[in-house]
Amino acid sequence: MLKINMSNLNNLDVKIHNLLSKECKSNPKLTIIDAANLCHCSPSKISKFVKKAGFQNYKQYVDYLCNRTSPTKVFSNEFERIHHFLDTFDLSIIDEFIAKISNYEKIVLVGYGPSKHCALYFQFKLQLFCPQTILVIEDELSAPSLLDRNSILIVFSTTGAYHSFRHFQTIAQEKQAAFLLLVEEYNPSIIPDYGEIIFLTDSYQTISTIPYEKSRIVFFIFIEEVISHFIKNKS
Structure with missing residues (x-):
């Protein structure tokens, strides 16, 4: 599981990220010394930046940018994969997620295809415990007027x-709204530049x-x- 948070970055951090994202496309072997020289800062600044963005170290960050990272495990069936997810999931993510959404007056949920039903179910359950306005939308046309x-x-x-x-990410940024992409499978091809990404698993589905x-x-x-934690917190 990996949580990438671009919301924590200041202007200098964003500049470093943009420079390194571009450089890594042509130079996948970029060292931390070379990265520091490119960004006109110290290697320690680069290390602090990647940890602030949610990565364990510089190597993990560059591997992610270069799409070199792969799932930690490969499973033969979904039952094994779900079992692994339950055994390794970091429950602190739940508390952080609840703390984050509690900061906003309006929660807008998006999902395509079957994922829309996940969003609708979450809306139904969340409305039982949250005073915020909670909406589900299907396309980006309605997003600007809601965010x-x-x-x-x-x-x-x-x-x-x-x-x-x-x-959706661009619209959220233009409207100064928070943005969170909740992804089931691990996918290092997603290069974020705004908001947060939470990869719930470190594997690919087998189905x-x-x-x-x-x-x-x-x-x-x-x-x-998430709902279970809301119930515990309420009691």
Whole structure:
């Protein structure tokens, strides 16, 4: 599981990220010394930046940018994969997620295909415990009129690969709204430049390579755990 948070970055951090993202496309063997020279800063600054963005170290960051990282495990069936997810999931992510969405007056949820039903289910359950306005939308056309600095846009996606998600991210940034991409599978091809990405698993699904055929079990487990924490906190 990996959580990438671009919201924590200041202007200098964003500049470093943009420079390194571009440089790594032509120089995948970029060392931390070369990165520091390119960004006119110290190697320690580079290390602090990558940790602030959510990576363990510089190597993990560069490997991610260069799409060199791969799932930690390969499973023969979904039951084994889900079992691994339950055994290794970091529950602190749940508390951080709840703390984040609690900061906003409006929560806007997005999902395509079967993921839309995850968003609708989350809306139904969340409304029982949250005083905020919670909406589910299907396209980016309605997003500009709903988003502002007091709202957060959460996208449910098994792969995070749909191009339209980039449009949602751009709209959220223009409206100064928070943006969170909640991805089921691990996908290092997603290079963020705004908001947050949470990869719920560190593996690929075994059922299908086609997004609409993929399982949403992990999403529903995540949703139920979020609701469970809300109930505990309320009591």
